[in-house]
Amino acid sequence: MKKHIAFTLMAMALAASLFAADIFASPAGYGPDWKVVVSIDEQKTYVYKKDALVRQMVCSTGLIDGDNDTPLGDYIINESGQKRGTSFFSKRFNVGARWWVGFIGGVYLFHSVPIDAAGNVIPAEEAKLGKPASHGCVRLSMEDAKWFFDTVPDGAKLHIQKEAAAK
Numbered sequence: 676m677k678k679h680i681a682f683t684l685m686a687m688a689l690a691a692s693l694f695a696a697d698i699f700a701s702p703a704g705y706g707p708d709w710k711v712v713v714s715i716d717e718q719k720t721y722v723y724k725k726d727a728l729v730r731q732m733v734c735s736t737g738l739i740d741g742d743n744d745t746p747l748g749d750y751i752i753n754e755s756g757q758k759r760g761t762s763f764f765s766k767r768f769n770v771g772a773r774w775w776v777g778f779i780g781g782v783y784l785f786h787s788v789p790i791d792a793a794g795n796v797i798p799a800e801e802a803k804l805g806k807p808a809s810h811g812c813v814r815l816s817m818e819d820a821k822w823f824f825d826t827v828p829d830g831a832k833l834h835i836q837k838e839a840a841a842k
Contacts (some may be wrong), residue, residue: 677744683762685748685766685809687734687810690762691697697741698816700749703747705815706751706752706828706829706830706831706832707830707831707832708724708725708780708831709723709724709752709827709828709831709832710723710831710832710833710834711752711827711832711833711834712725712833712834712835712836713734713736713745713813713833713834713835713836714836714837714838714839714840715736715739715745715747715807715835715836715837715838716837716838716839717805717839718733718734718735718736718804718807719731719733719734719840720732720733720785720806720813720815721818722823722827725728727766728810729790730800730819730824730826731806731828732815732816732819732823733804733815734804734805734814734815734819734832735803735804735805735806735807735808735809735813735814735817736807736808736811736813736814736835737807737809737810737811737812738807738808738809738810739807743809743810743811743829745783745809745810745811745835746779746783746811746835747835747836747837748834749832749833749834750778750779750826750832750833750834750835750837751778751830751831751832751833752776752777752778752828752829752830752831752832752833753776753777753778753781753829753830754778754780754830755777755780755828756781757799758776758777758780758781759775759777759824759829760775760802761773761824762774762775762783762790762794763773763775763786764790764792766792769791769792770790770791770797771789771791771792771794772784772786772787772788772789772790772814772820772834773786773787773790773794773817773820773821774786774787774815774817774820774823774824775787775820775824776823776824776827778833783811783812783813784812784813785812785813785815785820785823785827786812786813786815786820787814787815787816787817787818787820788800788801788804788814788815789809789814796817800812800814801816804816826842
């Protein structure tokens with residue numbers, strides 16, 4: 676229970692630091708035409724437009740430990756408002772990321788692999804792509820995170836599942 680409370684407080688602190696950053700508008704596009712599927716077992720993210728696969732990306736979802744799992748289910752990208760930005764950094768946790776897009780009220784994010792205070796990718800964290808590694812967010816490569824930020828509009832459907840995605 677203490678671990679869960681600590682995680683919740685950490686997520687709230689991270690969310691507070693995120694939204695002090697610049698907020699950007701959603702890319703042009705009609706959200707419901709887009710669907711994002713995250714497979715925990717595969718550690719992959721699939722993006723579809725009108726049911727056609729547009730991009731497949733290696734990702735890292737949450738550590739499977741009961742406190743940091745990426746939440747399974749159906750969501751809408753930024754359903755609670757525009758929550759996306761080019762970067763964030765938490766001095767408290769000494770880590771940040773680039774190209775973030777929120778879901779579940781912005782508590783969880785799609786974002787790049789972690790960066791340090793100077794904005795450099797942390798190599799040990801980048802090496803974890805393809806394996807569960809986050810506190811519940813969905814990590815993407817720098818290139819894929821930028822593409823996701825630039826392309827996937829608010830209102831896109833999001834489905835996070837344990838099993839492999841149908842291709």
